Amino acid sequence: MRRILSENGWVIGLAAMLALLLIFTKMIQPQFGLSGLDSLSRAVLPFAFATAAMAVVVIAGGIDLSVASMMAVTSVTAALLMQGAGDVAAAGVVVFVLLLGLAMGALNGALIVVTRVPDIVVTLSMLFVWEGVALLVLNAPGGAAAGWLKAMIVGGVTIPGVPDGMTAWLPRSTLFMALVIGAIWLPIRRSRLGLSIYAIGSDANAAFRSGVPVARTRIAAYAICGLLSACGGLSLTFSTGIGEPIPGPYLLASVAGVVLGGVVLGGGRGGLLGPIIAVVILRLVRLDLTLLAVDPNVTTIIEGTIMVVVVMLGGLLAAKGRH
Amino acid sequence: MAKQDSPAPILDASGVSKTFGAVIALRDASLRIDAGEIVALMGANGAGKSTFVKILTGALRPDSGHVRIRGRDTNVASPSQARKSGLVPVYQEPSLIPDLDVADNLTLGSTPKEPFRHWVSELGIADLRLDAKIGQLPLATLRILDLARALATEPDVLLLDEMTAALPTNLVERVLRVVRQQATSGRAVIYISHRFSEIAELCDRASVLRDGVTVGDLPIGPAVEDQIVELMLGAKLAPNRKREVVAADVAAPGSMPRLKVRGLGDGAKLGNVSFDLHPGEVLGVVGLEGQGQDELFDILAGFRPAKAGSFEIDGRPATFRDPADAIAAGVTLVPGDRANALFMDRSVQENIAVPLLARLRHWGPIPMRAQTRRVNDAIERLQIETRAQGEVRRLSGGNQQKVTIARWIAKGVQTLLLFDPTRGIDVRTKRQIYALVRDLADQGAAVLFYTSELNEVRLACDRAVVIFGGRVVDVIDAAEADDQTLMRAAYGLTEDADESVPA
Numbered sequence: 001m002r003r004i005l006s007e008n009g010w011v012i013g014l015a016a017m018l019a020l021l022l023i024f025t026k027m028i029q030p031q032f033g034l035s036g037l038d039s040l041s042r043a044v045l046p047f048a049f050a051t052a053a054m055a056v057v058v059i060a061g062g063i064d065l066s067v068a069s070m071m072a073v074t075s076v077t078a079a080l081l082m083q084g085a086g087d088v089a090a091a092g093v094v095v096f097v098l099l100l101g102l103a104m105g106a107l108n109g110a111l112i113v114v115t116r117v118p119d120i121v122v123t124l125s126m127l128f129v130w131e132g133v134a135l136l137v138l139n140a141p142g143g144a145a146a147g148w149l150k151a152m153i154v155g156g157v158t159i160p161g162v163p164d165g166m167t168a169w170l171p172r173s174t175l176f177m178a179l180v181i182g183a184i185w186l187p188i189r190r191s192r193l194g195l196s197i198y199a200i201g202s203d204a205n206a207a208f209r210s211g212v213p214v215a216r217t218r219i220a221a222y223a224i225c226g227l228l229s230a231c232g233g234l235s236l237t238f239s240t241g242i243g244e245p246i247p248g249p250y251l252l253a254s255v256a257g258v259v260l261g262g263v264v265l266g267g268g269r270g271g272l273l274g275p276i277i278a279v280v281i282l283r284l285v286r287l288d289l290t291l292l293a294v295d296p297n298v299t300t301i302i303e304g305t306i307m308v309v310v311v312m313l314g315g316l317l318a319a320k321g322r323h
Numbered sequence: 324m325a326k327q328d329s330p331a332p333i334l335d336a337s338g339v340s341k342t343f344g345a346v347i348a349l350r351d352a353s354l355r356i357d358a359g360e361i362v363a364l365m366g367a368n369g370a371g372k373s374t375f376v377k378i379l380t381g382a383l384r385p386d387s388g389h390v391r392i393r394g395r396d397t398n399v400a401s402p403s404q405a406r407k408s409g410l411v412p413v414y415q416e417p418s419l420i421p422d423l424d425v426a427d428n429l430t431l432g433s434t435p436k437e438p439f440r441h442w443v444s445e446l447g448i449a450d451l452r453l454d455a456k457i458g459q460l461p462l463a464t465l466r467i468l469d470l471a472r473a474l475a476t477e478p479d480v481l482l483l484d485e486m487t488a489a490l491p492t493n494l495v496e497r498v499l500r501v502v503r504q505q506a507t508s509g510r511a512v513i514y515i516s517h518r519f520s521e522i523a524e525l526c527d528r529a530s531v532l533r534d535g536v537t538v539g540d541l542p543i544g545p546a547v548e549d550q551i552v553e554l555m556l557g558a559k560l561a562p563n564r565k566r567e568v569v570a571a572d573v574a575a576p577g578s579m580p581r582l583k584v585r586g587l588g589d590g591a592k593l594g595n596v597s598f599d600l601h602p603g604e605v606l607g608v609v610g611l612e613g614q615g616q617d618e619l620f621d622i623l624a625g626f627r628p629a630k631a632g633s634f635e636i637d638g639r640p641a642t643f644r645d646p647a648d649a650i651a652a653g654v655t656l657v658p659g660d661r662a663n664a665l666f667m668d669r670s671v672q673e674n675i676a677v678p679l680l681a682r683l684r685h686w687g688p689i690p691m692r693a694q695t696r697r698v699n700d701a702i703e704r705l706q707i708e709t710r711a712q713g714e715v716r717r718l719s720g721g722n723q724q725k726v727t728i729a730r731w732i733a734k735g736v737q738t739l740l741l742f743d744p745t746r747g748i749d750v751r752t753k754r755q756i757y758a759l760v761r762d763l764a765d766q767g768a769a770v771l772f773y774t775s776e777l778n779e780v781r782l783a784c785d786r787a788v789v790i791f792g793g794r795v796v797d798v799i800d801a802a803e804a805d806d807q808t809l810m811r812a813a814y815g816l817t818e819d820a821d822e823s824v825p826a
Binding site for chain 2 (some may be wrong): 107146192195196198199201202206207208210211212213246268269
């Protein structure tokens with residue numbers, strides 16, 4: 001028990017922080033209720049996917065600066081293809097876009113492995129490449145999203161046969177996020193691929209000597225990042241009903257979420273839950289500051305300060321725990 | 324060669340060569356091992372031993388030659404393939420993933436768990452938890468886990484690189500016993516070690532590399548140490564030098580020492596080092612790789628704290644918290660890797676000037692004229708080729724090294740720590756560096772000179788301390804310091820009987 005606590009201390013701490021923030025939000029804004037929770041959750045959705053995508057490559061010892069651009073490419077591709085398409089065709093589009101994300105990520109990884117150019121340079125270049133591609137696909141916001149896909153992330157959860165009161169407090173978008181990320185990450189986490197991703201991030205040389213195929217694992221990590229970015233792009237299209245070719249502010253937010261979420265830059269440590277909770281916290285802080293009518297410019301200063309202070313406190317606590 | 328007639332050796336490597344650019348690392352290396360044999364792979368620094376090991380384990384591909392295991396050509400392209408072909412290495416630094424626990428590491432390398440547990444307890448670690456994080460285990464335990472992991476896969480050939488280096492004595496005994504059992508049950512073992520006592524106790528044969536060529540393969544017998552040292556050096560051994568008592572040597576020439584080191588240790592590699600370094604003296608330090616010389620120089624230069632012992636400078640006890648403290652006390656290090664000392668993208672002048680300006684209170688305007696004079700003096704004195712002076716990166720290695728020394732001359736040096744300053748440098752520049760070191764000593768500087776080239780002791784030093792296993796095992800006057808004497812000492816062969824070398 002103490003072991004579980006100490007190993008997941010960071011995540012538990014973040015969850016507690018999130019709970020306190022929710023209570024605080026309720027205090028300053030008594031009307032904050034189900035609809036508030038629902039819109040918060042929907043707003044967080046693309047951030048959460050971007051953060052999960054970034055977390056995977058950071059755990060593998062890399063970084064991917066093209067996350068937001070890949071989200072834009074997948075968002076506009078989905079919106080364009082769904083325009084005028086039927087429900088069944090829309091499902092086909094979703095599968096196609098997910099594969100597209102996987103392929104874009106794999107290309108990022110393959111370029112890093114083959115060219116031996118540092119990951120930060122390769123993915124910075126790809127940020128521009130994917131940005132251009134997104135504008136070529138759709139040069140202004142447009143397209144459409146199938147109605148049933150929108151319905152998946154709007155409103156509270158309803159299960160036939162169960163009274164609404166028991167499930168409606170849980171936003172559908174939260175459930176959607178948990179199911180999708182769980183379905184992608186949990187099988188990987190429990191496989192040799194997952195171990196290998198942690199291994200190359202922790203010590204690439206030792207991993208090589210242990211027989212881990214380092215290059216292939218790295219490509220796989222970037223491919224998973226691409227897949228999760230595609231989920232983020234899709235969620236954008238679902239929630240707004242259109243495709244947006246200009247990348248949103250997801251890149252830096254995802255790095256912030258990863259750092260605050262207990263994933264060590266450099267790799268090998270952390271998981272996906274921490275970064276996702278962290279990015280929710282960052283969005284909620286922003287919401288609260290808006291509710292308090294704080295100057296938006298001051299808001300970013302406060303966000304930055306929170307990040308440094310939390311990461312520093314975490315480092316101090318970890319150092320204390322070791323002695 | 325000893326066993327030409329044996330029918331099918333388990334491992335048969337022959338004619339292996341490898342070049343890196345213009346450097347020939349291996350010309351013609353070979354190694355044959357039969358079932359049940361333990362063979363020591365020997366070679367002095369730079370003989371090509373580590374390149375050969377990397378080729379055997381699949382980390383490098385040979386340019387020519389072949390490596391066969393049980394008659395099959397192993398076209399090894401990666402460690403995982405070498406593993407499948409039956410050769411499993413245990414490297415000096417553990418190859419376990421620090422952020423994963425033991426069980427995950429086993430899964431990752433496809434190691435069966437039960438045999439692993441068996442070997443771990445056989446090797447003397449009783450209470451290992453499989454959910455312990457690798458990063459939190461001590462080094463000695465990790466080396467044992469690495470060995471147990473290798474044993475659990477039941478390899479045909481086991482390659483052990485300095486297996487006993489970081490282990491306490493009780494674990495060493497266990498390891499040697501287990502390795503012996505492995506050979507008895509029909510496996511082949513390649514054993515790499517600096518410790519002659521272990522080789523004599525454990526190995527059947529020794530295969531010796533010199534300048535990238537396998538020059539000898541001899542059975543281990545009485546007095547084989549001298550033969551091996553001869554083969555490694557390619558020269559006949561003079562009769563043993565009579566040894567004096569170390570303690571007397573340490574206290575040599577009179578007067579107050581500039582640097583007085585007593586019982587210095589870092590708790591791991593460096594055990595207990597004492598010596599005196601006098602003004603005007605060049606004191607050589609000789610040791611095989613990893614005998615504690617890196618730690619010794621790091622501590623003296625303020626890069627890391629000492630865990631045991633103390634040192635005095637001009638009779639005053641010194642503790643350095645960081646390199647700036649050491650520099651303030653007149654102790655400066657020229658590190659082994661020039662890239663660690665130079666600002667490669669900046670000019671020769673700037674590089675030399677930085678230590679002059681480094682202290683915070685010198686912030687503000689730079690006294691340009693005085694600085695230029697001192698810098699130019701240093702450049703002239705060292706005969707630094709200044710045609711490519713815009714960027715130090717574009718200088719030759721020799722000229723770069725001269726810049727690292729020049730900067731401390733410009734500052735005015737009292738105690739200079741040189742760590743292998745002539746590595747990879749042409750002969751002419753080497754001579755200039757020796758002359759410069761002597762010059763500095765004549766002007767009253769005290770110089771500690773670690774070298775990996777034994778003949779430099781005669782060329783540049785007054786005396787040399789020899790360290791082995793983190794301790795000073797001998798102090799030799801430069802006049803007596805021929806290669807054979809130094810090599811024997813560096814391998815711990817002149818040590819007192821407490822290490823129990825069977826003679």
